[in-house]
Amino acid sequence: MEIINCKICLTPNTRPRVIFEGDKICNACKYKDKKNDVDWPKRKNELKAICNKYRSKTNEYDCIVPWSGGKDSSSVAYKLKFDYGMNPLLVTFSPLIPSIVGVKNRKNFLDMGFDNVYFHPNEKVSRILSKRFFRERGNPKVHWDAGINSLPIQIACEKNIKLVFYAEHGESEYGGRVLNKDSDKIRNFEEVIENQIGDDPQNWVSDEINMYNLQPYIYPKLEVIKQKQITPYYFSYFEKWDIHENYKFIKSKTKFSENETRISGTFQNYDSLDDYIDPLYYYMQFIKFGFGRALRDASRLIRNNHLERDKGLEYVKAYDGEFPDTEFQTILKFLNLTTEEFHKIVDQHRNNEIWEKSGNTYKLKFEII
C-alpha cells in the first residue's frame, strides 16, 4: 500500500479509519473546513436551550462532565458552570499512573468550586488488564477507555442526571469513521465500542479476572439509559473546538500548570499530562502506524492555524517516535515486565508494511513529507 500523508496536517493514511479521497487531504482537514460553515451562534443557542431546560432549579447536579483535569475537560466544566449557569458534577476515572502535575491541576481546578467523583478501580486488576492489552493490542489503556466511557454514564444513571458533556468527538475532529450523522453531537455508544474499545468488557473474564473485577468497565444497559433519558453530548458540537484555544482559555481563568519539561515524544508540554503511561500509548501508535505524538499534536495545531506546516514537520522529524525514557521504569514496574519482555512485545506490533529490519534495528519504510 502506498503510504501518503496529508498535504495540510501531515497525518498519514496509516492512521486507523482516516479517509483520503484521491486528493492528499484527510477527512479531518475537510471536516475542519466544514466547521467554518457551521452556524456557531445557532449551535450556541441550542446549548443554551438545552441548559435552560435541564438546569436544576434547586441547584442540584444537572450535568456530568467526564473530567481529567486537563485543559479540554476543564474548559468544558468551567464554561458550563460559569457561562451557562449549570451545576456540573465532575467525574474522573483515575489515570492508570496518575502524574504529579495532573493531581495538582485537578486540585487547583476543584478549588474553584466543583465537586468531583474520583473513581479508583482496583489497581491489581488494572495492571493485569493493562499488561494483557499492551501485549495483545499494543495499547495499555484499553480498559481505561472502557472506564471513562462507562463511569460517567453509570453515575448519570444512579443519580438520574440527564446530561453528560464529553469534550470532543475524536472521529470527526481528528479523522476517523463517523457511523451516523448525529455522532458528532451525541456520543454513539456503538461507535465508541467499535472504534475505541473494540470489544465488550464483559469478554475480559479470565482465570485472573472475574465479573466483579470488570464492574467499572461495563457499560450500563442501553434500555436503562434510554429509559432515564440520559444524553451524552459532545461539547465540540456546540462550540468550535480548538485545543490551543482551550489551553489559552484555561490558563487565563485558572491556575493551570504545564509539565515542567517537554513531554517525551512531542514538542509541547500542556496537552495530555495526567497519566505517566501516556508516552507509552503514543509510542505504540508510532510502532503500529508509523506516526507518534509529535505528529498527532502538530497536526491538530496546523489544522487550526496555530502552527506552520513546516515548523510542524520540523517537530515531527525531531521528536516523533521518541522512546519514553523518563517514564520507562515506572511503566515497566506498572506492567510487571522485564525490559526484554517489553521490547519483544513492542517488536511484535511492528508490521512489515511500514517497518524494515536492518541488522538489529528497525527503520520506517516511509517518510512524512
Place this chain on the structure above:
Amino acid sequence: MLKKRIITTLTLQNGILFRTRNFEPDYRYTHNFIDMWSVDEIIILDITRKLKFGDKNKKFFFKTLEQISKNIVVPLTVGGGIEKLDDIKTLLNNGADKVVINSVALESPKKINSFASKYGKQCIVVSIDVKKIDNEFIVFTDYGTKKTNYKLKDWIKIVQDEGAGEIFLQSIEFDGSLEGYNYEMVNHISQVINLPLIVSSGAGNWEHFEKLFEFDFVSAASTTNIYHFTESSIKSLKNFLKTKKLEIRV
C-alpha cells in the same frame, strides 16, 4: 456428539490483517497473537480488491499464509479470489485444508459442482454475503458492493444442489458491528438450510454466540473481531459457552 465450532476469520489485505466494517478494511493489526490452539478452525480470506492468483502482488498474501499455516494444528480454510481449479490446488498446496469460494460460484453455479467433484465436497465452502433490501435478504457480490439477482433462500438452494460442503454466511450491515449476529437472517433460512452452516458478522460479547447457537442448525460461529482472536479471548468465550451447557471443545 458433534461439537459446535468457534472459528476465527482473518481478513487480509496485501498480507496485512485488517479489521473491517461493512466489508471496508479500516484497522490494521498484527497477526502475532492469533490463537492457534483453543480455536476450532481458522478461516483466512484475501480481501485485496481486484487481485488475481497470477498477479505478482498475491505474494504478500502467500507470505502471511505461510507464516500462519506453519504453526497451525487446527483446520485451515482459505479463500478470496478463487476462480479456477488451479487456484484451489495452489491453496491446498500452501497449507489450506478447505477452500472458500464466493464470486466464482455466483458467476457460474456449475463451478461449485466441478470443484467439488475434483477436490471433494468436504473441501468446498461457499461464502454468501447478504444485505437486506426492501425487507428482502439479497445476495451481494464484489466485496458487498454489487447486488445480484439472487434472494438468499433461492441461492442457498442452488448452492446445496450443486454440491457444496459448507456454507459461510455473512451479513454486510452487521460486519464489524459488535452488536450481535443477524439473527433475523439466520432465522429466515431455517427451513431451507441443510448443509453445515457457519454464521459470521456481528459477534460482540459472548452472549451473542450463545444466542446464535440457539438455532440448532448452526454448526459454527465465526468472529472477525480481531480482539477475539487471542488465546485469552477464545478461552474466555469457550468457558462461558461451557457454562451454558453447549457442546463445545475445551
Place this chain on the structure above:
Amino acid sequence: MICIIDYELGNKLSIKNALSKAGFESLISNSKDEIKSADSLILPGVGSFNEGMDNLKKLDLIDILEEEVLGNKKKILGICLGFQLMANESSENGNTKGLGWINNSIELLKVKDLKIPHVGWNNSKVINKSKFIEQLNADNLLYYNHSYAMRINNDEKFKIILGCEHEDSFISLGAKENIIGIQPHPEKSQLNGIKFLKNCFGGFNA
C-alpha cells in the same frame, strides 16, 4: 523416515507439519525408490474416491504400494480418503473399486441428526482397546470432514478401535496388521492428533 504419498490429493503439508510436531521426519513423494526406502507410509486424502483411484493409477503407484504394504508388510496409515481407498469399493460417484486391502465397503453416511458432510470435532467410542489411542483425552475428540465412511466390518482381520459415537456408528479408527485406517484427521486434531501420530509411528502394530 515416513513417506507421505503424493498422489496429488490431500493436505500433505499439514501432515508433514503435524508429524514434525510429533517428532517424526517425513517426506512427500511419489517416487518408487523413496516409497521403497521409507520405514512407514501415509496415504493422505482429501477429495473424491474415484479421483483418488484415478490418480493412483495415473501415477502408477498401485503396484509398488501393494508390494510394500501387502508383500513387505510395511506400516501404512490411511487418513480420511486414504483410509477409504484401502476398502473394496465406494458408492461415491457410482460404484468405484478401491485397493481392496480391507474387505469392507465405503458408503454414504447415514446418521440421525448428523448433516452431510460430517464436519467438525466429534467424540468416538472405544470398541477395542489399542495402544494407538493411549493418552488421547477421555472422549477421543478428533476433527472429521467427510461424507462417506466405512460403516460395517466384514473383515475378521480388521479390528475396529474407535467407532464414532452416533447411533448408526461408522468406523473412526481400525487396523489390520500393518495397515491402519483413520477417518478423522489427526494432523488437524491438535493434541489428540499428535498423540495418535506418536502412538502410531512410535514402533508397534495393532
